Structures are given as structure tokens and as C-alpha cells.
Amino acid sequence: MAKSGNFRKHHQDLQELAGQIMQRLNPTQLKIDSGMLRELHNLLAMLTGKLSVHLSIEDMVLYPRLLRDSDRHVKDVAQKYHDEVGGLAKVYEQYHQKWSIPEAIRANPEQFSAETKRLFEALEKRIAREETELYPLYDRLPGGRGGQPMQSAA
Template structure:
């Protein structure tokens, strides 16, 4: 199975998250509007990627006769299938720079939770799921 698109998406998403973290580290108050803009730009890529995995990659692997790809895909979808919705709720909640400035600690906590979950999904897919998909 050709998963080069999914792998390329992971690289783009990782860079986007790193860029976002840099903006946060440089200061929420002075970068709040840029953070919101960056979140929305990154949002499109993340949502498309997660939805493509959930709608295309996981089901394709679940249809395999080999048990390892099918079971791993089921497990991933079960554990992480709603991440696109969680990310969407996060970006809607923090849609304005003023909200971030006025609630910096809450934004940092929410961002840390969402991006840690996203990072974990990408890491596990790269290490566990994608090698199986490439063998199919």
C-alpha cells in the first residue's frame, strides 16, 4: 500500500506544531493573533489528514486478511478515532487572539493536551501502523 501521502502529511504537521510552539514560547500576548492564524492554517491539514486516515487507511487495513494490519488498524481507530473532532473543538474554542491573551494558562493547558495527543498518534502510526501498511 502506498502511504507516502500520509507520511508527507506527518512531516508537514510536525513542522506546523513546531512553528506553533515557537510562537507560544516567544509570547502569547504579542503573538496571539498569529497563533490563531497558524492554528487555522494547520487545522485544515490536520483535519484532512485525520479524516483520510479514518475514512481510507484504517478501513483498507481492516479489510486485509492478515490479522496484524487489520487488528492494529482497529485498535488505532478505536483509541484515536475522535482526534479530528477534538482538534476542531480546540480551534473553535481558541478562535480569537483576545481569548488566548485573556486565558493564557487555559490555552496552554488545552494546547498541550491536544498537541500531545496528536504527537502520540503520529508517533505510533509511524512506528506501528505505517510499517504494516507498507507491507500490504
């Protein structure tokens, strides 16, 4: 498995959850179907947890390793992605704060659906870029284990 294999698996999990959420973006039904609203809320909680773990592992493993590389191009690409992810994380945090309560979704399902679609489009673009530009750089680096914190030699 490529070193980026665990990161790519995280992306797959995030995309699957996003797909399940997208299937439930029916504003009319969200106003009246408490069961669907609960399912949606649970899926959002799972997505938030998985995204948080993914970003934390990237911060602990991926970016430090890429930023230490001797190749200036690798460092520059890693720095660009690291800087951008902070903005995406902030947008997601604002989204999560706004919509983490089911009643907020029920009160304005049209706005929730529109914001969710925009956010997931941005997330999908980011995933595609990471998998085609960032992760191949990581895969070419020598040593280390993919997607897991490196153990220091004692």
C-alpha cells in the same frame, strides 16, 4: 516511495506547524502583541485544515484498506487505531472550538498554552505510534497508491 509516504509527509507538515505554534506560546506576549496573536491564529487555522484533510484521507484510504485485509492482526491493529483516532479528533475539535477566536487566547494565554502543550504531546505520541506500528502494516499490503483514494475500476 512507500505507500505511507503521503501520510508521513502530512505528519511532517503537522509537526512543523505545531513547532511554529509552540515557539509562540509566551503568555505574557500573547496578551500584548496583536501581531503574534494573529500569526498564532493563522498557524492554528492551517494546522486545523491540514489535520482535517489528513484524518479524512486516512478514513477514505488507509483504514478501509487495512480493515479489509485477510490478516487478523492487521485488522485488529487498524480497528484499534481507528477507534482511538475518533477520541483524539473529538479532543481536537473541543480545543479548536474553545480557542479559535484570538480574543479567547488573549483572555487566558496561560490556559491556552498549557492545553496546547498537552494536545501537541498527545498528537506527537500518536504520530510516533502510527509511523512505527500502523504505517508499516500499510506499506506491506499489496497494490494501491499511498495516501490517495483508490480509483474504482469501471
